[in-house]
Amino acid sequence: MNRRDFLKYSLPFAAGSAMAAGERVKVTRVELLRADMYNYVKVHTSGSVTGVGELHPASNTSGAVVTPAAALKYCEEYLIGKDPTEVERHWEHMFRRNIFRGGADSMAALGAVDMALWDITGKLAGLPIYKLLGGPHRETVRVYTHLGSLSPEGLAEEAKRRVDEGFTAVRFYPLGDRKVFANQSYQAIVRTAERNVAAVRKAVGPDIDVLIDVVCLLTPPEAIAVGRAISPYGLYFFEDPIEPDNIDALAHVAAGMPVPVSTGERLYTIYQFREVLNKNAAAYLRPDLSLAGGITNCRKIAALAEASYVGISPHNPLSCVLTAACVQVAASIHNLAIQEYPPNEFQKPKGDLVKQPLALERGYLKLPQTPGLGIELNEEAFKHYPPKPYTRAPVVSRDGALRDY
DSSP states (O other): OOOHIIIIHHHHHHHTOOTTTTTTOOEEEEEEEEEEEEEEEEETTTEEEEEEOOOGGGTTTTTTHHHHHHHHHHHHHHHHTTTTOHHHHHHHHHHHSSSOOOOOOHHHHHHHHHHHHHHHHHHHSSSHHHHHSSSSSOOEEEEEEEEEESHHHHHHHHHHHHTTTSEEEEEEEOOOHHHHHOOHHHHHHHHHHHHHHHHHHHOOOTSSEEEEEEEESSSSHHHHHHHHHHHGGSSSEEEEOOSSSSSHHHHHHHHHSOOOEEEEETOOSSSHHHHHHTTOSSEEEBBBTTTTTTTHHHHHHHHHHHTTTEEOOOOOOSHHHHHHHOOOOHHHHHHHHEEEEOOOTTTTTTGGGGGGOOOEETEEOOOOOSSSOOOBBBBGGGGGSSSOOOOOOOOOOOOOOOOOO
């Protein structure tokens, strides 16, 4: 029996399905589960095996999640009655039946469903997903953590604490309070960024990797000036220096400063990432599995980047399910640079929403050994965390002009 027949016929029965041996498992329902500011997808099958994924708020990042949920229903319409293990086939159909394809909301829905289908396939095979992707390239996944302070003193103190916990890389926002930033002069922006970067570098010493993210808030001249000012402090990368829509402008910024640029958290197709690579606009790509089409598409993005000697640092802003999906990809690719690790995965509400977060030890995530994603939702806890919209405040200067969110 070949592997395809093995997956289709033998494994559902071996996985404990009540179905008769030889009967195919089929998708029966796609469910959206919400808790606090997090959104999850659960794909149900006729064989009682289920898979989970995490849904990015996409174009609704500053409000209630409406349009990604609608896109999810469109995916469900296609998937009902299909074999969940034919992941690549389903990915292509769900992508291409959107004739005006590639929008953030449809790609977010596709990404969440893709994670869930891989989860099901891994469970049916009795293997972690990374073993279905060719096996682990590494035994653990190095991560960086976030610093939340906005002052040099606070950043320095927090950075020391994180290094003492075992992290070997820290990332932070260097522009200070956003309301103050919106009204600063060109030189004041540069001085604020340099002051904060200098404080963190002094606190952690020369051997800890320091990363910054300005969340697309700078103009090209501002970004280049900041990059040149902070270059003596040896940054690992400078994330999203400008808005993500003009790749030519980003390439100009990347060429104009001696600090590696990273970008990609707001991109979602391989064609967008190909443009970044072709124009040498970044040294690191940051695809978000929950926005850029899940495991299937992000593996392709990683392969494109590998051919350009560009590292992958998956964007991971949500909760434990997305972290688990990122680790499956991170384990299986050659060109992983470092993995983002959002704060508070072991605290409420994140830690309550899953049965057990992935194990973290001294700044490295351990690869899960259980089948599929290696993580399960704790749905009993969801009733304690009613859904709430994720709100992102605009950055507005005193003259009423709007910066990027």
